[in-house]
Amino acid sequence: MAEDSEARSEADKEVDKEVEEHESVWQRMERPTRPPRAALTHDRIAEAAVAIADAEGIDAVSMRRLAERLGVATMGLYRYVRGKDEVIELMLDTVIGREAQVASAADWRAALRESAWGLRAVLLRHPWIVRISTWSGPLTPHLVGRLDGLLTSLEHLGLDADTRMVVVGTVSAYVNGTVSTDIGMVEQMRNEGVSGMNELRHLYASRMKWLLASGRYPAFERYIREGVRKDESEWRFELGLECVLDGIAARLGI
Amino acid sequence: MAEDSEARSEADKEVDKEVEEHESVWQRMERPTRPPRAALTHDRIAEAAVAIADAEGIDAVSMRRLAERLGVATMGLYRYVRGKDEVIELMLDTVIGREAQVASAADWRAALRESAWGLRAVLLRHPWIVRISTWSGPLTPHLVGRLDGLLTSLEHLGLDADTRMVVVGTVSAYVNGTVSTDIGMVEQMRNEGVSGMNELRHLYASRMKWLLASGRYPAFERYIREGVRKDESEWRFELGLECVLDGIAARLGI
DNA sequence: ACAAGTTCGGATACGATGTACGCGAACGAG
DNA sequence: CTCGTTCGCGTACATCGTATCCGAACTTGT
CATH class of the missing domain: 1.10.357.10 (Tetracycline Repressor, domain 2)
Structure with a gap:
């Protein structure tokens, strides 16, 4: 789940990048170009944001931090929300609805x-x-x-x-x-x-x-x-x- | 007096240090700073910050903005406040006291x-x-x-x-x-x-x-x-x- | 009056933030 | 099979708070 994506360390990502730069066309061709990552949903975003806020306070909820926790690039979030304000809205609604x-x-x-x-x-x-x-x-x-x-x-x-x-x-x-x-x-x-x-x-x-x-x-x-x-x-x-x-x-x- | 300080245990000194660290703006303000000098005062800082907040909202109050309005370099403010939080405290107290x-x-x-x-x-x-x-x-x-x-x-x-x-x-x-x-x-x-x-x-x-x-x-x-x-x-x-x-x-x- | 010391305000720099923009890859419908 | 739409990525920029170091101006002791 989220733990998997979270488990990818910074070093891993660097290696990935380097490999990508130097590998041949053939290597690239036969590998599934897009690693099968977990899809993003509004629910997952809200859930993750709430988890961060509960653990470390609302100030710890940044777009980068949130994306990192979801195993996703920062700007990927912007497909689902118009900005941070909407993340906050989702968080609020999630908790109110659940509890x-x-x-x-x-x-x-x-x-x-x-x-x-x-x-x-x-x-x-x-x-x-x-x-x-x-x-x-x-x-x-x-x-x-x-x-x-x-x-x-x-x-x-x-x-x-x-x-x-x-x-x-x-x-x-x-x-x-x-x-x-x-x-x-x-x-x-x-x-x-x-x-x-x-x-x-x-x-x-x-x-x-x-x-x-x-x-x-x-x-x-x-x-x-x-x-x-x-x-x-x-x-x-x-x-x-x-x-x-x-x-x-x-x-x-x- | 000297005896007192001599008699003060190591633990006491530690307490003193800690207390000093957590001292509020108000306490520090009371100790007279060498007077006729200052272009900046806590009052002026608070007044300017309130003016900005009233006109453009609290988010417009940044240390840079505030310093600019006071005709002073940004870091000059830090002689008078420990950080932005204390600016906020000053603002609040100013308005409450005045109105x-x-x-x-x-x-x-x-x-x-x-x-x-x-x-x-x-x-x-x-x-x-x-x-x-x-x-x-x-x-x-x-x-x-x-x-x-x-x-x-x-x-x-x-x-x-x-x-x-x-x-x-x-x-x-x-x-x-x-x-x-x-x-x-x-x-x-x-x-x-x-x-x-x-x-x-x-x-x-x-x-x-x-x-x-x-x-x-x-x-x-x-x-x-x-x-x-x-x-x-x-x-x-x-x-x-x-x-x-x-x-x-x-x-x-x- | 001069030296020593304190205090003031300035400049530079670092890490973090929100997000605008443009790109390539993946997928569903014709 | 193609084509348009969707998805997610990466770069880049402006702005934020503030740590740190510095020189100049003023106060104080002699």
Whole structure:
């Protein structure tokens, strides 16, 4: 599979090139001119790009890197995508389609809640998504499919179409915003090469200490001193989410 | 003093070195550089970078471009910043400090509401912020200042420190998430060179039509047909925000 | 006032990126 | 069997971030 093409080393390619230059017509004639390589498909491209991004972050996804992983020349990719932006679109759609099913629960609240938790899990599994979901227009098929599912769970509640969309948008905004913050730390951890929460805190320590030393942020300082659930991001997410759902129910009378 | 340094263990020195390496721009900025000399200052750098980003988008902010605008050689910038990331940090802090004051209203609800509207305005004015505020979770002074202000408005309500932070985080997440979506369109408009909402819709038309033609998204289709407030992003923002505030009030009993 | 040392900004260069362009080979339909 | 379309390759270019070294200008100590 992809491993085969990946296995071809740089040295191999060089040898190939040299041989090609010096060999006779006859040799060239009898060899299948095109090595039987795996064909490219949009799926394969997306899959490979997602794999790279998951392993090394979105910045590691370059056209060259991607082509190399697929055992293909860089420009070969451009037969299938108009540019890197489309690769990103494919990546997003692939992950959403594969992992972000919208829950179909009985009542709207359970449906929204489960979908929110599900999306959160997906975003944490693929942290690069939060950096790209606002890059390009959100009109990929699976994204619309997810949106459709959420809207469906809000029908027959007496809300008009505009309000239904606001409800979905509000919950989605909350999830995206919250998870973005959490992921900011994860990303920073990768960038700095640290691997644990404590190491990260140590890394921030100097900056934080300096900020607090100014004495200009008493309320923030109180949080640093008094807060005891700084690591419990699930607890935070749940409390915030329930607030949002409560508010929707209260204000819209559903 | 000398004794102190003598007494300092090898490990301590290592820590010092590490701390120094991770020192933020802000810390370094505070140490006075020999003054009347500089043609360049952190302020000037930030100001110029913001101007470029406002005019042509964040992607137009390159070290070369920035230096050119400041009438300086590219590498001259590196005396003041460790790299492009720090330029971004400076930009963010500059704008937040200049334009994102936290409202100090009587009750927490008004304070949060006004701050949310204010932040929304800032983000719309500088669309590039939403693309960088989640890049890294930079604790810039003005960002912490804003956070501190928001936390202050929640004191004396009987909430513990963790819960106060959740409230602030929830509202902020909503604002960021919502505005991100709106800005997605704005950015796309710049990229494609269109200038009006209608042109953008026309640009999306084919994609949209194709998506709907599949018939797989009935609920979404209903929104397209029935929704009459698709352009009223302020209305959407307000409704969602009030839901969030309602929910906070309801669930936390404040 | 002069020497020593620090700081500023400049120039060059390297590796990596996205992609425009044109080519030859492979394949499916007439 | 041919011919047009598709596929993938290779070269080339502009641009990016930044490592490294340098000379000149200013501050400071004597």
